[in-house]
Amino acid sequence: MQQTKLSHQAIENTISLLNEDCTIPFIARYRKEITGNLDEVEIGEILKYKELFEALEKRKKAILKALEEQNLLTPELSEKIQNSEDIIALEDVYLPFKKKRKTKAETARLQGLEPLAKMIMSQRINDLQFTAKKFVTKEVENIENALEGARFIIAEWINERTDIRNNIRQQIARFGFISSKVINAKTEDEKAQKFKDYFDWEESLNRIPSHRFLAIVRAESEGFIRVKISIDDEIAIQKIERSIFRSQNDCTSQIQLAIQDAYKRLLFPSLSNEALQLAKEKADDEAIAVFSKNLKQLLLGAPLGEKKVLAIDPGFRSGCKIVCINAQGDLEHNETIYPHEPQKKLLEAIKKISFLVDGHKIDAIAIGNGTASRETEQFIQKIQFKNPVAIFVVSEAGASIYSASKIARDEFPNYDVTVRGAISIGRRLQDPLAELVKIDAKSIGVGQYQHDVDQSKLKKSLDLVVESCVNIVGININTASESLLSYVSGIGPKLAQNIIQFRNENGSFSSRNDIKKVSGLGAKAFEQAAGFLRIKNAKNPLDDSAVHPENYALIDKMAKDLNIKVADFIGNKALIQKIPLQNYISSSIGLPTLQDIMNELEKPGVDPREKATVFSFDATIKTIDDLRIGQILPGIVNNITNFGCFVDIGIKESGLIHVSNLSDTFVKDVNAIVSLQQQITTKVLEVDKQRKRIQLALIK
Template identity: 70%
Template sequence: AEWISERSDIRNYIRQQIARSGTLATKVIKSKKEEEKAQKYKDYFDWEENLTRMPSHRFLAIQRAESEGFIRVKVEIDQERTLQKMEDRLLKSSGDTAAQLSIAIKDAYKRLILPSLSNEALQNAKAKADEAAIDVFAKNLKQLLLGSPLGEKRVLAIDPGFRTGCKIVCLDEYGTLKHNETIYPHPPKNDAKGAIKKISTLAEAYKIEAIAIGNGTASRETEQLIKRIHFKNELQVFVVSEAGASIYSASKIAREEFPNYDATVRGSISIGRRLQDPLAELVKIDPKSIGVGQYQHDVDQSKLKQSLDVVVESGVNAVGVNLNTASKSLLSYVSGIGEKLAENVMAYRAEHGAFKKRSELKKVPRLGEKAFVQSAGFLRIKNGKHPLDDSAVHPERYALVEQMAKDQGKTLEDLVGNKAVLGQIVLEKYTNEDVGLPTLKDILSELEKPGLDIREKAKVFTFNQNIKTIDDLHAGQLLPGIVNNITNFGCFVDVGIKESGLIHVSNLADEFVSDVNKHVHLHEQIIVEVLEVDLPRKRIQLKLYKKK
């Protein structure tokens, strides 16, 4: 049997059979069948599907169900046909040894070859599924990081709760904590009157421009409370995703930022800052804890980290970083900086005050010419000494832009943002060995709108106030919702209750959908139609009705 199992022609034949027609078959473990945790895997209690064509999300779900001990999994091929092929190759006569050799062939197939090649096929399928899941996660993370910022506004942030109360913080336009306390408007204390008075007083005292409410427990009740308050100035009210806020609040980064405050205060600060600038706040959290993607804890962790780090770095560099307000976490993702240099930049800023111009970076200890060349174009200085310091134009191209301004008879200040004058520049005049036409076109487009944030501005959103729990849903309803996760098989939508609903790919559009991201994006505001509500399993099937 061992001699047979080591024959490469036999192994290659069976390997090909698994790749072409191998199926993944599952069977439920009877003793676990009725357990509550097992019910989410009910679809896979008795499942069979071609292994090669199985979607990645289904393979990972089956793997998780197996690892949690609810099902058994095996790879199957046509045993009778395979054994016949093996015998055709190995049995050369019908002599006395043929019967024993036939037994050895079956033993080699069942005991040695099939288990070995099944594991190999499952590992290949896992690698393929990991790749697809990581790709989806990376796309989601990019959309999340480039989510709409409110900008530099004074925010009152609330981390809602019932028994433990609602934690309130007031932040200035730079995200600096100015005040914190706890109110108890909900059961069991029910001090709504005192809470309204307190919020109203704080909003006026700290000149609050917007309110951020975490979307966890008591979120809807807190939002309704806020809407009862008559503020002197009109305030925008936003419901903000809390995903990962508790991870951040207990992290080393949070303890370093706010050593004198407990985790609940840090969590509220994170909610408020997420509204001001999602990118700046989310880079402080392990991407796996942000709550987008699926099966992120089941995929290859080193590949996942590598992919997500690239996404975060490209997101940070695409938006640019305010050198005088950025945290260490944000600075460390800027090309050429890294964690150690980010610490040095922070220390220099603390000692010498705000940077007045980009060239000052060269005075930061250990930040040499190479790091400066890599990072300078991504770092912005608002209201600095040089007009190009708040743009993506790299310092090494300042002389070129100054020459353009001189040729047009303008100062740099007159050139920047002046579309009429910029339109008269003949770029071909400025090409040389170092600078080509594509680079010059990029510089010109940046000069038209220097320092402009590529992200959309945050928009206010309101859920249907009559929908409080899954019991309030029924087929045919049209509801406003926010896309809160995207997968290969569809997207999940928050309609204002604990459970998110699923828009399957087949319900996203009338035509075939190959890429969910082409039809919806993360945190997009949409209108959905309720198709089906499965109360026992708490599942909601939705259809995309229209975009808002």
């Protein structure tokens, strides 16, 4: 509750729903009264802290069991463990009792030096040499060995003190610096040059942005630099001394040596690594958040809809692979043309494209944005078609991954990867969401340093984004692919497979009730999924809407009260506004749900996404050599990061609009200024041809 700032009741009710295996999209859409109208983001936060709490409780149980087995568990220790509020505090409590590998301190204990260590720490010995001499044995050859062993034990005690550990943690968090130094032997490595900004770098740890931290982590992992954390060691040691010393005597110098040893050998190495790990987790979270925002915008990109498309996967030497797909995305024709060098069969290519566009009644042409994209776009634009044909440039990111995947092989077993890739380009124009769900989200190419972050955390976050997008849009169960169906609330891969099998064996679903006939799809799965599945041309018009079947009886009652049919509600705003909603409030249905139902009745099954619009790059700009400072160019945002956005201006290299060049005022969130796939106008600020870097500014 403290973490989320939400009400106790809302959190409790939401956790209850999550424990009942309800999905986030279902809870957000159909259980608003129970949660207090929480949205998907707020429910996601509750889920995150629920999982953290469960992991903490699991670790507590493991520690309590371990201590009990060693007969070390006391009521006081048990209470400390139970009261630990995070994993770091819990591990600090457990540290003194944790089974360790053989340490210097453990060796000293076996030599019988722990009593000497206790005497020194009591700070009451006035003749230390005399006292230490009593501990000289066959194993402890002299007084210095005895004192050294005692210091090892004291150093371990200091290392295990929670207050000292927390103090150094605070110093690292507030005053720590992260620095990097180049490994000289690798300076001339070509790959190292992209990291040359970090060959001699230092920055405050609590201020370093996530993208820079991850860049440094990658440079270190590839062996180009060494990274370390630093604080003022002298101040840190002084703070430890103040927490220990009560008097000055013979013991003082020994304790000082033990403190220095504890700090340099145990405390700082451990806690600086911990700080690096926490900084990495923070950077990961920020990078994953950026990736998730980008992915959501990409998946909810404007679809062309059910139109006939001619798709082109452009190329030079290997030619341009072309496919014709119908409004449902099925392949009707494929072949290769060679309009560019070296073959340059331009006239033949023009005739072939014209023939196919006319013969297949093509509505739009989709051109992949890879190699030879601009040249192909310009060649297509020169063709005089009999009827208007819209021309789009479509992102190819991940198309090669899809074309070689099992999903693609299962869909098109008789065609090679080039045909599958071209089909994917065309289908992306028709419906980006339906096509992109077939590709591992990491391969789509949006975000920053996605290969350097925690991969399990990234996958989990991106899967939630895909699930959210699929359920926001809603799915036609009679045409959806297995991949698309698997992301519907409550379905998953196995039930998606069963739905496809049922569809193949029994034909199209004619009503939502038919969905219950699918093998393995029980009452819970139906409850979670039904509202997000659409049945076109169903007998009950509500089956093609986001109204959940559990509320059909309510709408029937509304219709009966008004002496009309349910179908009369559909799209009839004037009639819908006459309904006295307060009359239908009950213990399970409140105004939020009733208002959702009314909105859906006004426009049932309407796709929330915008429609695709044609965009043209500047025809005079073909390579980076054509750029000049001050040019005004149209572009499309193709990636967003915390430090700015990248823009496709129609050449191989994308330009960067740094966050400082997005607005005249401070920009906290890049997504508040631009969105993925947004068509914008830019100004060229700087061109570095050698490093192939382009700096742009946003023109509003």
